[in-house]
Amino acid sequence: MTFRKLSRRIVPNVLFSAFLLPAVAFAQVDVLTQHNDSARTGANLSERVLTPANVNKQHFGMLFKRVVDDQLYTQPLLLTKVRIGGGWHDVVYVTTVNNSVYAFDAHDATALAPFWHVNFGTPANLHDADFGCLDINGNMGIIGTPVINAEKNTLYVVSLTKANGKFEQRLHALDPATGADLPNSPTVIEAPGFDPLLQNQRPALFLAGRDIYIGYASHCDKEPYHGYLLGYDATSLAQVGVFNTSPGGDGASIWQSGQAPAVDDKGNIYFVTGNGSWNGTTQFSESFMKLDAHMNLLDWFTSTNHFDLDKHDLDLDSAGATLIPAKHLVVGGGKEGVLYLLNTDSFGHLGDENAVQHFQVTRSHMHSVVYWKSAKRGYLLYLWGQRDQARVYRLEGDKIDETPVMIRPEINQGHPGAMLSLSANGDKDGILWAAIHASGDSWHESRPGVLHAYDADNISHELWNSLQNPERDDCNNYSKMAPPTVANGKVYLASFGKENIGTGQLCVYGLLPSGSPPDAPVNVHASINGRYVSVTWTPAPGAETYTVVSTQGLNSQTVASGLTVPGFIEPAAIKGMTEYTVTASNANGQSAPSEPVRVAIKQVPTPRIMH
Numbered sequence: 001m002t003f004r005k006l007s008r009r010i011v012p013n014v015l016f017s018a019f020l021l022p023a024v025a026f027a028q029v030d031v032l033t034q035h036n037d038s039a040r041t042g043a044n045l046s047e048r049v050l051t052p053a054n055v056n057k058q059h060f061g062m063l064f065k066r067v068v069d070d071q072l073y074t075q076p077l078l079l080t081k082v083r084i085g086g087g088w089h090d091v092v093y094v095t096t097v098n099n100s101v102y103a104f105d106a107h108d109a110t111a112l113a114p115f116w117h118v119n120f121g122t123p124a125n126l127h128d129a130d131f132g133c134l135d136i137n138g139n140m141g142i143i144g145t146p147v148i149n150a151e152k153n154t155l156y157v158v159s160l161t162k163a164n165g166k167f168e169q170r171l172h173a174l175d176p177a178t179g180a181d182l183p184n185s186p187t188v189i190e191a192p193g194f195d196p197l198l199q200n201q202r203p204a205l206f207l208a209g210r211d212i213y214i215g216y217a218s219h220c221d222k223e224p225y226h227g228y229l230l231g232y233d234a235t236s237l238a239q240v241g242v243f244n245t246s247p248g249g250d251g252a253s254i255w256q257s258g259q260a261p262a263v264d265d266k267g268n269i270y271f272v273t274g275n276g277s278w279n280g281t282t283q284f285s286e287s288f289m290k291l292d293a294h295m296n297l298l299d300w301f302t303s304t305n306h307f308d309l310d311k312h313d314l315d316l317d318s319a320g321a322t323l324i325p326a327k328h329l330v331v332g333g334g335k336e337g338v339l340y341l342l343n344t345d346s347f348g349h350l351g352d353e354n355a356v357q358h359f360q361v362t363r364s365h366m367h368s369v370v371y372w373k374s375a376k377r378g379y380l381l382y383l384w385g386q387r388d389q390a391r392v393y394r395l396e397g398d399k400i401d402e403t404p405v406m407i408r409p410e411i412n413q414g415h416p417g418a419m420l421s422l423s424a425n426g427d428k429d430g431i432l433w434a435a436i437h438a439s440g441d442s443w444h445e446s447r448p449g450v451l452h453a454y455d456a457d458n459i460s461h462e463l464w465n466s467l468q469n470p471e472r473d474d475c476n477n478y479s480k481m482a483p484p485t486v487a488n489g490k491v492y493l494a495s496f497g498k499e500n501i502g503t504g505q506l507c508v509y510g511l512l513p514s515g516s517p518p519d520a521p522v523n524v525h526a527s528i529n530g531r532y533v534s535v536t537w538t539p540a541p542g543a544e545t546y547t548v549v550s551t552q553g554l555n556s557q558t559v560a561s562g563l564t565v566p567g568f569i570e571p572a573a574i575k576g577m578t579e580y581t582v583t584a585s586n587a588n589g590q591s592a593p594s595e596p597v598r599v600a601i602k603q604v605p606t607p608r609i610m611h
Contacts, residue, residue: 251276449478
């Protein structure tokens with residue numbers, strides 16, 4: 001485990017009452033789960049910085065990138081106002097197939113090192129079995145996107161390790177501030193018939209009620225495998241349930257191209273299965289499934305042609321399940337390119353006649369669906385299928401208009417099509433973000449990628465893409481099936497790095513400098529509270545982060561950067577007079593230093609540690 005910052009436990013909790021979290025003009029957005037919410041809409045409806053007016057080649061681009069130790073298959077997650085050391089920071093979390101988890105400052109381009117980095121041990125590798133394909137290249141340690149609880153105090157992630165010729169999957173519950181395993185963590189993942197090497201933890205983890213859930217698929221349909229959904233108590237990590245989609249048979253994986261199952265407001269769970277066994281009683285391949293929070297089967301739907309889908313490897317579950325907010329509807333589709341719309345109150349079991357609607361929406365595989373209610377265009381579904389054009393369909397009441405209301409002219413060249421996200425300020429200023437390979441086919445190799453931004457009310461209008469100015473904005477190889485994360489004026493994009501295997505990076509995009517930096521902070525105050533120094537100041541208009549510099553004699557050093565709250569606490573370090581200055585930063589640069597403030601340190605408890 002490596003660190004850049006102090007543990008938040010170093011500073012006593014009571015000292016943080018010296019300054020409270022200030023009111024801000026707009027609430028900051030956390031992204032705690034894959035595709036933004038439990039419905040899996042893929043939309044952040046609280047984006048007030050990025051708009052169709054300012055996302056363009058002149059004003060928007062890459063701010064910085066962070067190189068990591070291997071490929072990123074997972075969507076970046078974001079926590080705001082995480083208390084680390086003596087201050088608060090916004091933190092972006094990424095994982096790699098080398099079994100690593102990284103916590104980076106979400107804004108500070110100068111913070112090259114992570115707050116922390118943990119590694120869970122040697123990962124399993126593609127060559128540890130005769131899988132027969134290259135769907136995943138090289139290592140396959142952490143594949144499924146983690147999840148963070150609503151209390152923002154636990155990050156859950158699953159690792160696959162190899163030791164002494166044996167393989168083991170473990171569920172970890174980590175402290176988001178330090179990366180340390182919390183009590184009862186980790187726990188070994190087990191279930192009847194569960195093979196830790198052959199079971200691919202592909203779908204994102206998710207929470208419902210007081211439990212954490214983990215779904216499973218396969219590697220290249222290498223048997224034996226099943227579609228497992230495993231439930232664990234979120235605190236004790238004790239297993240609370242096992243649901244097997246194909247007991248006594250095989251397959252029926254919960255793949256969903258990495259998308260987590262959806263959860264409704266009653267805690268019911270929705271997912272779709274792929275190829276495998278089907279008997280309509282205990283085995284449910286090529287089916288939509290509805291479970292309660294205890295993983296009891298409530299309802300199911302199977303397509304009429306499920307045997308044909310299974311025969312030709314046309315998994316129904318490649319897009320997963322997306323709930324339509326405020327409507328009793330769920331949508332999903334698979335490799336056949338057919339979209340199914342179902343009534344969540346009655347799936348109807350076997351037969352397409354039980355679906356509210358089903359029709360061909362794309363020529364081939366569909367791997368990502370985004371939903372948004374636009375003030376201009378109404379209720380919209382966005383998708384960009386494999387070897388096809390980006391298309392947008394409109395919901396009219398409880399039906400979908402089968403003629404696209406918008407369509408892009410270009411056709412992508414191969415697998416898997418685009419992974420989509422959407423940002424908007426409620427029902428306006430929508431931007432559709434599409435991460436896709438720039439050329440070729442990503443099925444069995446890493447390919448160069450491109451991130452597109454389109455006006456969500458008119459996708460024929462491309463606002464920007466990362467290859468318009470490649471020297472500045474290119475993020476290199478496409479991360480297969482990882483949607484971009486968009487929040488608080490930033491876009492966080494996972495990448496496979498520059499090589500076919502063994503490399504990875506996180507690219508961070510945002511508004512480029514276009515004006516003056518913020519004014520220097522004012523009303524800076526420093527005081528001694530016991531053996532700690534507290535520094536506070538008035539928020540600077542337009543500031544995004546703050547940096548604190550301390551000086552003793554001729555020795556100056558940065559003791560904190562990337563702070564998102566106007567206050568900082570640290571142990572008193574050197575006896576004598578200490579001077580503090582504060583600067584404010586935003587996309588336009590860093591302010592001049594504040595007026596210095598001084599405190600006389602009379603007790604020295606511990607040596608200074610950089611924050």
